[in-house]
Amino acid sequence: MPEMLLRARGVYVRFxxxxAVDRVDLEVRAGELVGxxxxxxxxxxxxxxxxxxxxxxxAGQLIVGGEDLTGHAAHEFANHGVARTFQTPRVFRDMSAEDNVRFGLEFAGRRRKHARDAFDNPAAILDLLGLGDVAAIPAGGLTPAKQRLLEIGMALGARPRVLLLDEVAAGLTHAEVDATAQLIRRVRDEAGLAVIWIEHAVRVLMNYVERVAVLHQGAKIADGDPRKVARDPAVVEAYLGEEGGGERKAA
Ligand SMILES: Nc1ncnc2c1ncn2[C@@H]1O[C@H](COP(=O)(O)OP(=O)(O)O)[C@@H](O)[C@H]1O
Ligand SMILES: [Mg+2]
Known part of the structure; x- marks a missing residue:
């Protein structure tokens, strides 16, 4: 079995x-692409x-690379190989694409090295993401799709073992979504990462992941093969109920 990289146990968040999160368990092993x-x-x-x-x-527990990091700061999670993107891309708009990735690399300089040497320089990361030809362009001048890829590039600079992607396909055209999904798989394969990919647009993601977990009102209601999960009555119900939306259970 590949190494266990991340284990969430009974994660519970109350505002x-x-x-908001109701006792969720999730386990992710090296090389997995989980939606x-x-x-x-x-x-x-x-x-x-x-x-x-x-x-x-x-309440609950977060174990990263075998260590219990519950209650530790974000930089400790990064030190243990967790990197992420945010739902709203956080690129430096006035800096070139290459300098954005360089920032990610320098920011990670103090961290342990997980990824292969191929990802030690901005050019290699930009090439992997198909951004080689826009390296010199200020990030703010890139299309939204490319800004999202650039944010993945910045996260890769941190040399992660687990990459967390939050709705990187949101707002993109069909063609862009397909291209982005294929790149995510390629990044997973070539950088030897585990990827956890959140998406609201279900159909897109289902075609590309090998396993999918479904959250509904904070709780995990399914976790498994995408084709089986898509037919799960509880999952269908959760999405059908979305139109009426907005109801939340109180603590
Ligand atoms: N900082 C916060 N304070 C209070 N409520 C929050 C906060 N962040 C998120 N929520 C609420 O928690 C629930 C889950 O939000 P979120 O995790 O953003 O859901 P999703 O990403 O699945 O759309 C929502 O009802 C949201 O309004
Ligand atoms: Mg969200």
Missing amino acids: GGLV VIGPNGAGKTTFFHTLSGVLAPT
Whole structure:
């Protein structure tokens, strides 16, 4: 069995009276590409915040590379090989694409090296993401699709073992989504990473991941083969109920 990189146990997050994440377990091993889906407000981003140390869970445990990091700061999670993107891309708009990636690399300079040497320089990372020809262009001048790829490049600079992607396909055209998904698989293969990919647009993600977990009102209601999960009545119900949306259970 490939090495266990990340294990979330009973992760629970409460904001006042609202349970945003309700005792979620998730295990991710080296080389896996796992999707996390769920209607808006299901708790996906909040769960990611706990996986990356941005937010300490109210209860539950986060084990990264065999170490219990529950309650530790985000930089400790990064030191243990967790990198992420944010739902709203955080590129430096006035800096060139290459300098954005260089920033990611320098920021990670103090960190342990996980990725192969091929990812030690910005040019290699930009090439992997198909951004080689826009290296000199200020990030703010790139298309939204390319800005999202660039943000993945910045995260790769941190030499992660686990890459967390939060809705990187949101707002992209069909063609861009396909291209982005193929690149995510390639990054996973070539950088030897585990990738956890959140997406609200279910159909897109289902075609590309090998396993998918479904969150609904904070709780995990399914986890497994995408084709089976897509037919799971509880999953269908969760998405059908989305139209009426917005209801949350109170603590
Ligand atoms: N900092 C916060 N304070 C209070 N409520 C929050 C906060 N962040 C998220 N929430 C609420 O938690 C729930 C889950 O949000 P979120 O994790 O962003 O869901 P998703 O990413 O699946 O759309 C939502 O009801 C949201 O309004
Ligand atoms: Mg979200």
